[in-house]
Amino acid sequence: xxxxxxxxxxxxxxxxxxxxxxxxxxELFAENxxxxxxxxxxxxxxxxxxxxxxxxGIKTAADNFDEVHFPIDEILPFQDPNRVAVKHTGxxxxxxxxxxxxxxxxxxxxxxxxxKIIEWIEYYNPIKSAKAFGLMDKIK
Numbered sequence: 177x178x179x180x181x182x183x184x185x186x187x188x189x190x191x192x193x194x195x196x197x198x199x200x201x202x203e204l205f206a207e208n209x210x211x212x213x214x215x216x217x218x219x220x221x222x223x224x225x226x227x228x229x230x231x232x233g234i235k236t237a238a239d240n241f242d243e244v245h246f247p248i249d250e251i252l253p254f255q256d257p258n259r260v261a262v263k264h265t266g267x268x269x270x271x272x273x274x275x276x277x278x279x280x281x282x283x284x285x286x287x288x289x290x291x292k293i294i295e296w297i298e299y300y301n302p303i304k305s306a307k308a309f310g311l312m313d314k315i316k
Contacts, residue, residue, distance in 0.1 A: 177291035179257035185293065186262050186285050190246040196238055202231035206292035217302035218316030219309075240309075241277075243269040258287045266300075270308070277308035 177185075185204055192201035205211075211224040211233060224233040238244070245267040252261040262283045269276055279300045286295040306312045 177258075177287060177289065179253055179260070181291050182258060182285070182287045183251055183253065183260055185287065185291055186251065186260050186283070187248070189283075189285070189293070189296070190248065190262070190264060193234065193238070194244050194246055196244070198231060198234050198238060201234055202227045204293050205230050205296075206288050206290075206294045209293050210295045212295065212297045213300075214297065215299060215302050217306070219302055219306055219311050219314055240271060241268045242271050242273075246281075258289075260285050260287075275308065277305070279304045 189201065189204055192198070192204070205227050208226055209230065211230050213220055213222055216222045221233060224230045246264050247267070248262060248264045250263040252263065254260060262281075262285070264281050264283065266277065266279045266281060268278070282299040284295075284297045284299075285293055288294050302315065303312075306315050
């Protein structure tokens with residue numbers, strides 16, 4: 177796939193999360209694709225492997241929110257056309273009007289020759305996550 181096609185897949189990843197099209201979201205990944213959270217801090221899974229686990233992980237996350245927005249700040253292509261970084265913001269409303277969750281993200285995506293995501297490394301501030309979900313005492 178071309179770099180432009182991979183960039184469009186990165187855009188679709190965020191768009192599908194916003195639209196809660198979770199099946200379509202998980203289908204962007206290769207069968208053994210990975211969604212990795214290096215700074216999970218014990219709050220969330222450090223990684224999800226395979227389309228089923230990725231689907232289950234995004235469904236669990238999506239079930240916490242009424243409204244989700246992931247505006248893209250910048251797309252940063254690598255020299256390697258099969259890698260792209262996406263700097264974006266998350267603006268999410270918790271269910272039942274219980275609050276909001278905002279965070280800044282840097283996603284680094286790697287693609288296979290068919291344009292499927294083989295790795296999505298998602299960097300974000302776990303302190304903001306812990307505060308939003310009342311989990312400050314759970315940080316490791």
